[in-house]
Amino acid sequence: MDALAHIRRFNRAVTRQVGALNSSFLDRGRPLGSARVLNAIGRGQGDVAKLRQALALDSGLMSRLLRGLESEGLVVVEDDPEDGRRRIALLTEAGQAEFAEYERLSDAQAADILSRHPDQSALLAAMDLIATALTRAEIEIVPCDPLDPRARDCLAQYYAELAARFEGGFDVNLSKDPEADDMRPPRGTFLLALSDGVPVGCAALKGGADYAEVKRVWIAPAARGLGLARQLMEAIEAAARELGQLHLRLDTNSALPEAVAMYHRFGWDEIDRFNDDPYPDRFFEKRLNP
């Protein structure tokens, strides 16, 4: 069977699905164009110029759609304090509520599909894989508090994976869990890779007196193979330079051969054991140029 036949089927299936979602959006009594603008603003695209680019709309049309949403009382448009030509759109309270209603419609449709499927986790994994493949160009790496729920979520998946891959399992309490303060500025940092707001990877820099440690490097299964690890490691190194930490170390385990290979590939030197943590058996360091 031709691979393209499968993709055509996928295209048609999602096209119909998107069509169904769009017509359910119409039930809220607003044309699709306005609904799309409202949703884009709700998702944080306030900048009118970016909005126009993201939705590929003519400036005249954009302007009229915003006037329409304003007269509905859902949106206010303010001047950009940094550039008097630009304007910024914000949702009013009513606009927030309306945006939430659109999210609810979309969620209801999603929950319906999910509930009918025999293997929900397989379906979610497939959706993640495809969403990542389609939005890979737009994955962004942002700093984040190590106690943020999104960070905790990544770490939970990271620990679960270690537990599955280490022969004797993995108990985070036996390992030295870094203090959150060591992974926050000014001592260190915690980075998340976000694909359209969903975390698909993380990495931490734990500051120290003699050297800083790279910890918790993890990529979601759906996002592997996209070169995300390199992006994260480069961002970590940039953050380390920023913080004046030029001597980096990390530890890992032979049970994770792709990690070991990766550190070699990224210019890390293998060194002797430098701590007594029970899990790692491979140790690396890298010295950065300022």
Next chain:
Amino acid sequence: MDALAHIRRFNRAVTRQVGALNSSFLDRGRPLGSARVLNAIGRGQGDVAKLRQALALDSGLMSRLLRGLESEGLVVVEDDPEDGRRRIALLTEAGQAEFAEYERLSDAQAADILSRHPDQSALLAAMDLIATALTRAEIEIVPCDPLDPRARDCLAQYYAELAARFEGGFDVNLSKDPEADDMRPPRGTFLLALSDGVPVGCAALKGGADYAEVKRVWIAPAARGLGLARQLMEAIEAAARELGQLHLRLDTNSALPEAVAMYHRFGWDEIDRFNDDPYPDRFFEKRLNP
């Protein structure tokens, strides 16, 4: 992380993708409505009434779009010989060429996504899973020649799966491969389950003098758990009645416990070995009421 957040991300990713595909369709100088009609006809939806239902179009609009395509010389609309009220749309040669161009655009986009992905087979499997989940209501079961490429494709996957699951592997040459003629009317039949044209399962009825045998029951991994096996078995039984074969038998293997459980569930009785094929070790029969 909330499952719905993942689905929202998926929704947004495919919405954007569908939007991009639609605007590439516009490049062919024809409004989207006409393009959708042309594509639906090209995919075999000639019946104007079905076309209207599939695309959810008003009869007036449909009529006008067809007139437009006719005046472009892409489509001819004929009377339905079976029902004078109905009409049937067909692509002219120019229409076929134009349809092929749309397919090419869609394929190019698909190939682009596929080529950028590190694990193409995982991406295809994910697409299959989702397409099946979204179109499960529209899976149709149709008779098909056992030598049709789509049938052969299913059988190849079926044999590969047996080879993986049987301890000593599976060599189709050691098993009694039924003659194609025994799986064609008037002796037997071969059924395919099609989801938007892509085969996602099959089952065969091999006619015989004393009894007919059910063979080659297979469901694609992406389509499992949807109750497709029951649909296929019911269709096989209906075909058997049609052909006057009321005594059915089948053989299977303990290495396929879900198949064994299924036959019990569907009212088959386990019986003694009735052939000397080396692979099966479980044997069933079922007597149908006329």
Next chain:
DNA sequence: GATTATTTCTGACATTAGTCAGATATCCTT
């Protein structure tokens, strides 16, 4: 400070999409 570029907004207009009410021909049922 003059010139050029950028951003938003408005007006005028064209195209596309969607809706509704008949008209006509045919089919189905009794």
Next chain:
DNA sequence: AAGGATATCTGACTAATGTCAGAAATAATC
């Protein structure tokens, strides 16, 4: 054969979307 239902088509209309040109304000450049 009559009456009701169905499928398509046409005309008349409305709403939505897309396009273009230019005005006004501000920013960037020289």
